[in-house]
Amino acid sequence: MTRDEAFEFLDRAARGIAEMFGSSCETLVHDMGVPTHPILSIYNGHVSGREVGSTMDIMGIGLELDEQAATTDQVNLAAVTPDGRQTKSSTFHLIGEDYNLALGINFDYTSLVFANRILVDLMSAQSDLRSALWQPGDFRQLEDLFDQCAASLGKPLEALNKADRLRMIALLRQRSAFSYRKSVPYVAGRLGVSRYTVYKYLDEVAQGEDGE
Numbered sequence: 001m002t003r004d005e006a007f008e009f010l011d012r013a014a015r016g017i018a019e020m021f022g023s024s025c026e027t028l029v030h031d032m033g034v035p036t037h038p039i040l041s042i043y044n045g046h047v048s049g050r051e052v053g054s055t056m057d058i059m060g061i062g063l064e065l066d067e068q069a070a071t072t073d074q075v076n077l078a079a080v081t082p083d084g085r086q087t088k089s090s091t092f093h094l095i096g097e098d099y100n101l102a103l104g105i106n107f108d109y110t111s112l113v114f115a116n117r118i119l120v121d122l123m124s125a126q127s128d129l130r131s132a133l134w135q136p137g138d139f140r141q142l143e144d145l146f147d148q149c150a151a152s153l154g155k156p157l158e159a160l161n162k163a164d165r166l167r168m169i170a171l172l173r174q175r176s177a178f179s180y181r182k183s184v185p186y187v188a189g190r191l192g193v194s195r196y197t198v199y200k201y202l203d204e205v206a207q208g209e210d211g212e
Contacts, residue, residue: 003099010094010103011041017105018043026058026106032071032093033100035064040101047108048081058089058106071095079106086110142180145172146190157191165191169201170208178202 001009007029014027026047030037036055045051048058056062060082074091081087085108093102149171150157153164160168168191177183188195 001096003096003101006094006096006099006101007040010101014041014103014105015043021107024108024111026087026104026108028104028106030091030102030104031100032065032102035070036062037065037070037102047085047087047106049083058087058104071100081108084110086113139180139186142177142183142186145175145177146187149175149177150190160191165193166201166204169198170205173202173205 010029014029018025018027023044024047026042026044028042028045028050029040031040037057039050039052039054042050042052042054048056048060050056058079058081071093073093074089077089079087079089088107088109090105091102092105093100095101149168152171153160153168155164169187172178172183172187177187180186184195184198188198191198
């Protein structure tokens with residue numbers, strides 16, 4: 001491959017990549033055979049503010065590269081432009097007998113950083129719903145009361161029949177468990193019944209006590 005053929009190939013690749021990834025993606029071809037590595041072609045140069053002939057790198061530095069850097073591919077490295085744009089930068093070399101050309105790709109993701117901040121704000125919450133529905137102390141006390149009453153029945157919750165569940169409701173009522181916030185949904189969930197059923201059981205228990 002001649003130097004002209006190598007440049008034509010890299011230039012086509014640079015133009016295609018820039019078109020594919022849009023205006024945030026700067027692509028260029030460097031002449032790495034020259035210590036100052038001037039730009040031979042560039043697309044979306046507004047990302048770094050450079051143009052053909054520039055000897056500045058993406059960071060705005062015009063120093064000569066050492067021999068290893070001038071011949072080694074650099075992939076997915078972070079770089080900040082002189083005006084503060086955050087980019088990811090890669091360089092791929094194509095070396096022949098009388099040339100050393102390189103394709104550079106610089107993707108400006110600054111707008112994604114701001115978008116990410118907005119997304120983080122949108123997904124943030126002051127606290128969880130459970131904490132809002134039940135005060136931490138109250139919830140622990142209700143949980144302890146329920147476990148104590150359940151233990152007194154001597155059966156696993158899934159084995160309770162209606163009479164057992166009524167007894168459970170009566171025990172909880174005696175210990176003022178239903179004075180806690182959102183106690184009915186909690187008890188219904190633990191017993192595996194609906195809230196309507198818990199209210200019905202409470203009525204039955206109350207009627208039974210009134211009839212005594």
